[in-house]
Amino acid sequence: MISRTQNHLSKINRSVGIIVNPNSGKDIRRLVSNAFVVPQQYKSNELLKLYEGLLNEGISKVFIMPDFSDVSRRARENYANKIETVILKTNRLDEESTTIESAKKMDSLGLECVIIFGGDGTSRLVSSHLSNTPILAISTGTNNLFPENIDGTIAGIAVGKFANFDKKEAFLIKTKxxxxxxxxxxxxxxxxxxxxxxxxxxxxxxxxxxxxxxxxxxxxxxxxxxxxxxxxxxxxxxxxxxxxxxxxxxxxxxxxxxxxxxxxxxxxxxxxxxxxxxxxxxxxxxxxxxxxxxxxxxxxxxxxxxxxxxxxxxxxxxxxxxxxxxxxxxx
Missing domain, CATH: 2.60.200 (Tumour Suppressor Smad4)
Known part of the structure; x- marks a missing residue:
């Protein structure tokens, strides 16, 4: 039987980026419709599950956008000895410019993928500042059509598997x-x-x-x-x-x-x-x-x-x- 540790060693260590919009699921639509507020706890839980999926597929390093609530803290601490988390340095926090700056830095790092937790708007903003890096957008808001509605565990497994493919082009979709x-x-x-x-x-x-x-x-x-x-x-x-x-x-x-x-x-x-x-x-x-x-x-x-x-x-x-x-x- 192959242990998870042996499984990790058999794969090439690849790096991915993570952008979590701290403001997604909190706009004025919660006042004028029955849309629910998405708490930071939910996003924190999704990151925990994402890390588990990434770890299972041999990903050992992630780069993440900073935010005031420090939404990645639980995931960083729980997987401290297994996945290295690099928090990017940005001029501001929790602003649109934070997302733009983070996306540009991630694009320059040659990462396998950038994982986006947010809505249609977050996906639009991040993707507009990536030139070569593919994305996986995961919905953490309401009435989103572009991001996927999938569990963080499955997202982590998918990203990890993709990172280890030799011919990645066959597993990508070009959208309009x-x-x-x-x-x-x-x-x-x-x-x-x-x-x-x-x-x-x-x-x-x-x-x-x-x-x-x-x-x-x-x-x-x-x-x-x-x-x-x-x-x-x-x-x-x-x-x-x-x-x-x-x-x-x-x-x-x-x-x-x-x-x-x-x-x-x-x-x-x-x-x-x-x-x-x-x-x-x-x-x-x-x-x-x-x-x-x-x-x-x-x-x-x-x-x-x-x-x-x-x-x-x-x-x-x-x-x-x-x-x-x-x-x-x-x-």
Whole structure:
């Protein structure tokens, strides 16, 4: 019988990165819907389980983003003699810049993978600052479509197995994203959806009502999805890998072409009034019709715009490179 220690020695020691968003599962949506608050204890437990999975597959070193709550402390202490944990040094803590700085440092280290605990927004932010490093995003919020809903133990096993594969390309998936342009100049991207609102300022960032929404670009749908992307699933049950959906919300509810109910937030179902919608593919540029407002990327208002910006959206097939969990665990 081979012991775990012997099993570790038989494998090449590889390193991975971990980014845990300390603020995920805590935004204003908890006040305006029935979304639950995700405590740090939950994230700490997931890290403990992740470490166990990593250890079982021979991973002996991890690099992790720092945070005020020190969410990795229990995992570090419990596995101190088995897995070396390097806490990165950043200029600030618990800010967007912390995530960006950590992602850039991890990318420069040549790690096998970066594991992300957060939501769609965290996945978007981290992946936008990684050039060559694949990711495994794990959901620690609500109504997320991009991250995986998997246990930390399984995530650790999958990442460890992937790190020890010789031909890794066969176990990766290249995803697409939606690029935003102002006056034909690239500005930002979204992984799941872009929601156009007539709210003139970013403010609290979150959006929770259809009243202010005029247009939606949807890049990813799931039958079990909650959020504005669920509107896309109501219109089209299957979205091909090279396609995205554009939806124009009716200004006049009495004159809409299509009406249906959709779960736009946990415990919040609203009637949706659609003027028209269409599929768009490669090289097709969709101009935003709304004259002034904000663009919400993956659930958060991020960009303010006016007609002077001439905003437009286009599919980019060079999105984040993700671990194919099913393929990895099947080998």
């Amino acid at each position: 994203k939606l690029d935003i342009f102002f006056n034909e100049q690239y500005v930002d991207s979204a992984l799941v959806d872009i929601v156009v609102t007539d709210i003139p300022y970013v403010g609290a960032r979150a959006i929770w009502s259809m009243d202010s929404i005029s247009e939606i670009f949807i890049n990813k749908i799931k039958p079990t999805g909650i959020g504005f992307s669920s509107i896309g699933f109501k219109l089209l049950k299957n979205l091909e890998r090279d396609e995205s959906i554009y939806v124009k919300i009716s200004e006049n509810k009495n004159n809409s072409q299509t009406e249906f109910f959709s779960p736009i937030a946990p415990g919040k179902i609203e009637k949706i009034f659609v003027d028209n919608w269409k599929l768009f593919k490669k090289n097709e540029i969709i101009k935003i019709q709304t004259k002034k407002g904000t663009l919400a990327l993956d659930g958060e208002r991020r960009l303010e715009f006016s007609n002077k910006n001439n905003p437009s959206v286009k599919i980019n097939y060079n999105g984040p490179t993700c671990l194919n969990i099913k393929e990895i665990l099947s080998n």
